[in-house]
Amino acid sequence: MTTTRMEAFSDGVIAILITIMVLELRAPHESSLEALRPLWPVFLSYVLSFVFLGIYWSNHHHLLQAVDHVNGRVLWANLHLLFWLSLIPFTTAWMGENHFAAEPVALYGTVLLLAAIAYYILTRALIALHGRASALASAVGRDLKGKVSIFLYAVAVPLSFLSAWSAFALYVVVAVMWFTPDPRIEKKIAQ
Amino acid sequence: MTTTRMEAFSDGVIAILITIMVLELRAPHESSLEALRPLWPVFLSYVLSFVFLGIYWSNHHHLLQAVDHVNGRVLWANLHLLFWLSLIPFTTAWMGENHFAAEPVALYGTVLLLAAIAYYILTRALIALHGRASALASAVGRDLKGKVSIFLYAVAVPLSFLSAWSAFALYVVVAVMWFTPDPRIEKKIAQ
Amino acid sequence: MTTTRMEAFSDGVIAILITIMVLELRAPHESSLEALRPLWPVFLSYVLSFVFLGIYWSNHHHLLQAVDHVNGRVLWANLHLLFWLSLIPFTTAWMGENHFAAEPVALYGTVLLLAAIAYYILTRALIALHGRASALASAVGRDLKGKVSIFLYAVAVPLSFLSAWSAFALYVVVAVMWFTPDPRIEKKIAQ
């Protein structure tokens, strides 16, 4: 089985998630710039989620560049990832509407944590299929960034209840860390 | 005619259906975890429908792997399947909002039943085009799983009025049964 | 320029239009089957529009099978078609919500008429690019079905104000007429 349809389906779902989130930015009924002010937390959480979904799309793209074929298990590992990503518009809306209160910030991080774990499982399923000696396996290597992200999310979720903005700052740290696509895979492919 | 655009269009529709369902999970106006509690039936029905649409996408993918070309009749058999799948967000929302009451659970099963029949018709249209001696025909074989699913849905729909949760359990049984993609087709292709 | 992206973009837009229409089918707050009854005109107009969009997708697919390359003019003729198709969810919702009253039925037909004209323009732009001696030109031929559809829509729109249901019946006639994909192009390709 080739990767074409799995890529196309994932592209479709991520493209729709990114654009569905923008529906939460509801146009105010007045035309004054004042009327836009209450939207800033919704906008801020939209920007963060856009970046996270962009990172997942970009990394997914890089990961599948190093992949030859897939099987049923990989398809479901991918659907599992898409499931957690599909909850991001909900947690984004809840976080934005409640001005970054503790609980929504914690739930936002929990969904990111579960998506990161799902991405890790997808990577493992692909390596299991291609073998430990494959270009993919050596490209992914110890997957330090993946493990650090999971650790940071796991710290941020309980931290939300002490200081929601510190948790939010940790999410931004993870986003910045991933912002550049994984050079390991780009290098390995170039070789 | 190649299968490319039929696959792309089906991927698009299923990807959108999966993500549109999540719009029913409306972010509560309060930030307490308590405020999430009333959402659990909506969330539970979302999870079930996500799994069903994932199964359809995965099986559709497997089915078309064994297919060379399509004709107008196959295109319409496919659109017929997509029509019933397109009603799943509606039945999911109705079932979730009414806490798995008898009628919505019965309608949910009816739409699943009609989608299963549509999938069966699509399989038959493809076999009619490729011939009884084709790899596809021998891969699909007697299609026991497909027939058992139709039978279980047909039992579950009237059962909803006696015990909605028993009907729901039957839907879960079908989902679990299909969870692994059809190994018959994978095997035949591998040969 | 190849047709790949124009096909992919059109598939995307049509897939989204088909699934967006289903959002008008809002789940009632009660669980009784009675509560579904007021939805029947919305459902009926959804079914008709699903069939029309399915026909456009299927014919678009057939048309581009016979096409080698596109140019900027074809891209815009295609966007022009997608523009009128994009209004179908609006006219469908208005017609369904107002139980097939005269004005919404007339507007529904007007948009179908403009989409049919846009499809005709797209066909002409493709033939202008490929030449009157091309397989495409001989496959499309006199395009009788296209012209009859435009005529029937042009009759149905004013007829709506006399008898909305007669106009609706004419729309169904056009749908049935187009239901089978154009065998001319299939034949020409097979040759």
Added chain:
Amino acid sequence: MTTTRMEAFSDGVIAILITIMVLELRAPHESSLEALRPLWPVFLSYVLSFVFLGIYWSNHHHLLQAVDHVNGRVLWANLHLLFWLSLIPFTTAWMGENHFAAEPVALYGTVLLLAAIAYYILTRALIALHGRASALASAVGRDLKGKVSIFLYAVAVPLSFLSAWSAFALYVVVAVMWFTPDPRIEKKIAQ
């Protein structure tokens, strides 16, 4: 890295944005043609935004025709463009709902300005990757149209506060200017 998935993802996002905007055209509860009249500013802003998104899709298509491969930086330049485009449904809705009042018209232009800058950055990132001697670089040339657009938007935004309709007219001027896809790239490819 090939351009396939970047094209597919961009097509998906733009297709969804175009169709999501139409959700702002809410079907009135009455069936009279009178009831449609209040929708005209919403419709007019929809038409303008449809044309702008169509232009971006068409130019994106042309641009990537001249491109061989992409890297991580190009992926993010592209996501940056999609981010500003994703705000168009919001600014369109705000402008339409407030009958082209000064502030919404200014914000509409600001987002168009930022999207135009993002498109310019994407072009530069692609030229940086392919080299100043590439077919792409010579096809884009001095990019006069791109620079004039940015200038016109920059004029239109403050002008909105003096005369919103003059600003709106400038947006239409830019749209008309871009309406025909870039013949430079078409010519260069034909060579």
